Amino acid sequence: MAVSIKDIARIAGVSHSTVSRALRGSELIPPHTRERIQRIAAEQGYSASAIARSLVTQRTNAIGIVVTSIADPFNGEVVDGLEQTANAAGYSVVLATSQADPKREISIVQTLRERRVDGIIIASSRVGALYAEDLAPLEVPIVLLNNQHAGGFGNSIGIDNVDGAEQATEYLLKLGHRKIAYIRDRSGMQSDEERCQGYQNALRRHGVRIRKQLIASGDGKPQAGRRAAAELLSRAERVTAVFSYNDMTALGVLEEASARHLRVPEDLSVCGFDDIFFARFLHPPLTTVRQPKHELGERAMKLLLEVLSGQHTNKVVKVRGELVIRQSTAPPTA
Secondary structure (H helix, E strand, O other), X not given: OOOOHHHHHHHHOOOHHHHHHHHOOOOOOOHHHHHHHHHHHHHOOOOOOHHHHHHHHOOOOEEEEEEOOOOOHHHHHHHHHHHHHHHHOOOEEEEEEOOOOHHHHHHHHHHHHHOOOOEEEEEOXXXXXXXXXXXXXXXXXXXXXXXXOOOOOOOEEEEOHXXXXXXXHHHHHHOXXXXXXXXXXXXXOHHHHHHHHHHHHHHHHOOOOOOHHHEEEEOOOHHHHHHHHHHHHOOOXXXXXXXXXXXXXXXXXXXXXXXXXXXXXXXXXXXXXXXXXXXXXXXXXXXXXXXXXHHHHHHHHHHHHHHHOOOOOOOEEEEOOEXXXXXXXXXXXX
């Protein structure tokens, strides 16, 4: 016959609720009592049923995580931070990919709720503020990480894109560059709008005219980044520096520069955004704005845990990026 919480409570001489809390590792139970109860449970061969436990507590101790793609190297470190923080708090995670499709994203969130996860974190959401209206009936706490949809949302955390882009552009300006191009993302994402704004803010502060012909569009991937770079480098007005929406775009810029026998950074300075793992291994190593990816994941999960505990709602957190200077940028030679 299976050992129950009632059996353990009788042996330990404590209440059922004390045993339940101790087996969940609750800090409300003194350490010596918690350890004693857990030892008795192990000796008696007690095995908790997650289903039975969730019926009693109305919690599954599972968190749903939605990312755009597991192929994106940016997401790996974010998920690592999310999962480590969740596990430390006694939660498991369920991972799903949206493929940057808003309809798929909503469908996944609905499915996760049907699986009775306690909360959901969505990275690079394409739905954003619409969750407040469309999914309110689901009554599941949601935290957005690097929201890509214009408009506010109750609980969110993300990089300060405007500040990060200003840091990168300011640095290129201080090196002496005045013909600085920006390759943006044509998808209309909030992060791109903000990075383009930061780029333009820095130019204005230095009295440099914003030239529309120095702004080209990619899609956040190397191939489109290379096409955008080819467009910029084919124009009569010689570009001396390129600031890219992300590091994947910057990789395409480096490829196009190499194909044109342009030396980086002597003939062309290249700067990215994100500092994904391979940025420092490129030739030359890439100057970029580092997003603290593990920290973003960690802080997003902590924010969700706070919401689950009822501490607060409607908290928006902005994290500052860090300009990492490597060998892909230098003063212009002409």
